[in-house]
Amino acid sequence: MSKATTPHFERGPRFQLRAWLLRHLQTLFSALGELTRNPLGSAMTAGVLGIALALPAGLYVFLDNVQAVGQNWDGKVQISLFLKDRIDDSAADDFARSLRLRPELRHIQLITRAEALEEYRQLSGFAEALNAFEQENPLPALVLVEPTLRYSEPGAIKGLVAELGALPAVELAQFDLEWLQRLHAIIHTLKRGVVVLAALLALGVLLIVGNTIRLGIENRRAEIEIIQLVGATDAFIRRPFLYSGFCYGLLGAVMAWLLVESGLWLVRAPLAELASLYQADFLLASLSFRASLVLCLAGALLGLAGSWLALRRHLRGVEAE
Amino acid sequence: MIHFDQVSKRYQSGHEALRNVSFRLAAGEMAFLTGHSGAGKTTLLRLVALVERASRGQVLIGGQNLNRLVRRKIPYFRRNIGLVFQDHRLLPERTVFDNVALPLVIAGARHQEIARRVRAALDKVGLLGKERLHPITLSGGEQQRVGIARAVVNKPPILLADEPTGNLDPELSREIMGLFSSFSDFGVTVLIATHDIELIQRMNTRTLVLNKGSLVDE
Numbered sequence: 001m002s003k004a005t006t007p008h009f010e011r012g013p014r015f016q017l018r019a020w021l022l023r024h025l026q027t028l029f030s031a032l033g034e035l036t037r038n039p040l041g042s043a044m045t046a047g048v049l050g051i052a053l054a055l056p057a058g059l060y061v062f063l064d065n066v067q068a069v070g071q072n073w074d075g076k077v078q079i080s081l082f083l084k085d086r087i088d089d090s091a092a093d094d095f096a097r098s099l100r101l102r103p104e105l106r107h108i109q110l111i112t113r114a115e116a117l118e119e120y121r122q123l124s125g126f127a128e129a130l131n132a133f134e135q136e137n138p139l140p141a142l143v144l145v146e147p148t149l150r151y152s153e154p155g156a157i158k159g160l161v162a163e164l165g166a167l168p169a170v171e172l173a174q175f176d177l178e179w180l181q182r183l184h185a186i187i188h189t190l191k192r193g194v195v196v197l198a199a200l201l202a203l204g205v206l207l208i209v210g211n212t213i214r215l216g217i218e219n220r221r222a223e224i225e226i227i228q229l230v231g232a233t234d235a236f237i238r239r240p241f242l243y244s245g246f247c248y249g250l251l252g253a254v255m256a257w258l259l260v261e262s263g264l265w266l267v268r269a270p271l272a273e274l275a276s277l278y279q280a281d282f283l284l285a286s287l288s289f290r291a292s293l294v295l296c297l298a299g300a301l302l303g304l305a306g307s308w309l310a311l312r313r314h315l316r317g318v319e320a321e
Numbered sequence: 322m323i324h325f326d327q328v329s330k331r332y333q334s335g336h337e338a339l340r341n342v343s344f345r346l347a348a349g350e351m352a353f354l355t356g357h358s359g360a361g362k363t364t365l366l367r368l369v370a371l372v373e374r375a376s377r378g379q380v381l382i383g384g385q386n387l388n389r390l391v392r393r394k395i396p397y398f399r400r401n402i403g404l405v406f407q408d409h410r411l412l413p414e415r416t417v418f419d420n421v422a423l424p425l426v427i428a429g430a431r432h433q434e435i436a437r438r439v440r441a442a443l444d445k446v447g448l449l450g451k452e453r454l455h456p457i458t459l460s461g462g463e464q465q466r467v468g469i470a471r472a473v474v475n476k477p478p479i480l481l482a483d484e485p486t487g488n489l490d491p492e493l494s495r496e497i498m499g500l501f502s503s504f505s506d507f508g509v510t511v512l513i514a515t516h517d518i519e520l521i522q523r524m525n526t527r528t529l530v531l532n533k534g535s536l537v538d539e
Contacts, residue, residue: 019429226410229370230424230471231400234393 024239031243034216035251042251045212049252049299052205054259056198057287057295061260063194065285067187077152079161081143082172089113092141095169099145104160107146113137123279140171202302205252209245209306210313216241217314224315238311242304249303253296260287322348322479322510323369328378330364330534338364340534341378346512348478351505353521354514356531362514365531366481369512370402371395383478400428403472403509407484409464411456417443417467418452424475442470446500462493469500473509480504482513486520494520502526 035042083092089112096110111119116139151160157175165173217224224237268284275282287295323346330339338361346352354362367373368380371387380387383401390398411420421442425435443449446466456464465485472480482501486494498513498520505511515521521528530538 015431016429019431022432023429222410223412226412227423227427228396229372229399229404229410230427231396231398232427233396236396236427 027239027243028247031240031247034240034244035247042248045208045248046251046255048208049205049248049303050255050259052201052208053252053256053295053299054263056194056201057256057291058260058263059190059194059197060291061264061285061287063187063190064291066183068285069282077147077157077175079145079147079157079164080174081145081164081167081170082174083141083143083169084171085140087141087169089141091169092143095167096143099143104147104151105145106148107144109144111142111144113139113141116140116142202298205249205299205302206306206309209248209303210310212248213241213245213307213310214314216244217310234315237315238308241307241311245303245305245307245310246300247303249299249301249306250296251299252303253299256299257287257292257295322346322350322383323512324379324381325365325368326379326381328368328375328380330361330368330373331376338534339368339375339531342531342534342536343378344529344536344539346510348510349505349508350527351502351511352513352527352529353524354512354529354531355516355518355521358516360531361534362516362531363483364534366483366512366514369479369481370404371398396427400424400475401477401479403475403477403480405465405468405472405480405482405485407487409456409468411464411467411471413455413457415455416452417448417454417456417459420456420467421452421470421474423471428475430475438474439470442474443467445473446470461488462496465489465493465497466500469497473504478508478510480509480511482511482515484515485513486515486517491520495523498524 083095087095092110092112096108099105099108114137117137120139145164147157147160151157161173161175164170227237264284264286271282271284323344325342325344328339328342329337331337342361342365354365356362364373368375368387369382371390375388382398385398387398412423415423418439421439422435425438430438439452440449443452446469448463448466448470451459451463456467459467465488469482469485472482480501485501486497489497494517501511501513502524527539529536
């Protein structure tokens with residue numbers, strides 16, 4: 001067929017770019033229109049995708065918060081020095097002053113025997129029982145010291161604890177690192193679990209979107225055949241399905257975000273109450289902006305991938321050749 | 322424009338739909354393709370539109386050997402061929418305008434260009450003013466004319482029609498055939514498969530007769 005007889009349209013590079021953009025925009029809007037044409041079905045699909053994406057996202061937020069708590073304690077490495085019984089208040093004060101001269105410590109707080117008893121009375125709820133000891137305070141005086149950052153390293157702190165423990169006024173120097181290490185180990189394990197769960201659920205999202213798109217292809221088989229006969233390329237036929245997969249994934253991600261955030265909202269008030277009971281100032285963190293972005297991106301990409309897989313598998317079946 | 326050289330088509334089921342068919346159709350020529358049902362009329366049209374490929378022999382369209390056309394170039398090739406079907410094959414959810422615009426949209430034509438050409442095509446088939454309607458609200462003859470407008474909207478050099486008057490009464494059929502012959506007057510090569518012998522005899526046009534897959538008479 002000679003060039004002159006083939007349909008010929010204006011083909012400048014700028015025109016092509018504009019036509020390309022226009023075509024994609026049109027397809028995006030028609031894909032959105034397609035979703036709103038069957039609102040219940042679309043909402044249900046997006047809901048299923050939302051739940052599948054909300055599970056790993058929610059666990060991620062949970063672990064993030066637990067880790068933040070751990071880090072809070074991490075940054076405030078504290079050594080408790082329980083003083084010997086014979087040390088009275090003024091001697092304890094002298095001892096605390098002497099500690100201030102040490103360059104490796106940056107924060108020193110003395111809790112006298114009376115203060116310790118008062119605090120214990122308030123927090124433990126054993127006030128009645130403690131009254132029985134009225135003549136004699138069983139609690140030792142306590143000095144809380146905080147090492148400088150350089151001495152907070154796991155290796156350095158062990159030496160420091162041993163050194164402080166050997167001081168004549170000190171009965172016991174306690175630094176409980178173990179629980180922190182355990183917490184970190186637990187968080188690490190759970191994070192691995194979240195990765196595995198996320199991978200499984202991502203596969204689920206892929207299958208859900210794939211199946212939805214497959215049904216879409218089935219429903220429009222006749223239409224696809226017609227546009228193939230009038231000269232549509234594979235790319236032209238795929239485009240609307242890819243866009244609807246993308247929209248489904250994005251909608252699912254938005255749904256997941258809403259689910260996680262409303263879950264956090266529900267937990268926030270009781271958790272604040274719980275934290276106040278422990279005299280902790282703890283604020284449950286939401287999904288960060290970056291995490292939300294990653295969630296949306298992951299949802300959209302999974303939707304795109306799911307529809308791509310479905311098209312690869314099922315579009316061959318409607319080829320007119 | 323259309324050249325069949327010793328073309329045979331055997332389906333995987335073993336059925337031989339075409340046997341050693343050879344003929345030539347010049348640019349601007351119009352011809353009927355006839356024969357009893359199952360004679361291979363539709364298969365022949367499908368070979369021209371590259372919906373099927375020949376098992377043996379060569380199909381040349383506009384000098385291009387279809388045996389050598391790779392799969393990914395088929396869509397672009399099809400844009401040179403207007404297809405008209407017996408059952409119209411319109412998209413029911415789209416308006417008449419959108420149905421006719423389809424080949425232009427696929428080819429990436431400019432917006433104003435699409436509007437202009439769609440109106441011109443609809444004007445030619447006498448349906449200007451029905452652009453906003455949906456095909457389902459039109460009569461059979463009108464739907465067929467929408468199908469024809471869609472087939473010619475991008476001015477293809479070849480127009481193929483498979484039983485275009487199969488469901489129409491004689492008067493409407495004459496009207497549709499008149500349309501086709503007017504396109505051939507403009508230089509379009511037109512090949513129409515039909516078993517409406519009466520109509521063919523009246524038209525006095527070249528006729529290819531198929532019998533059990535073989536070309537028996539011209």
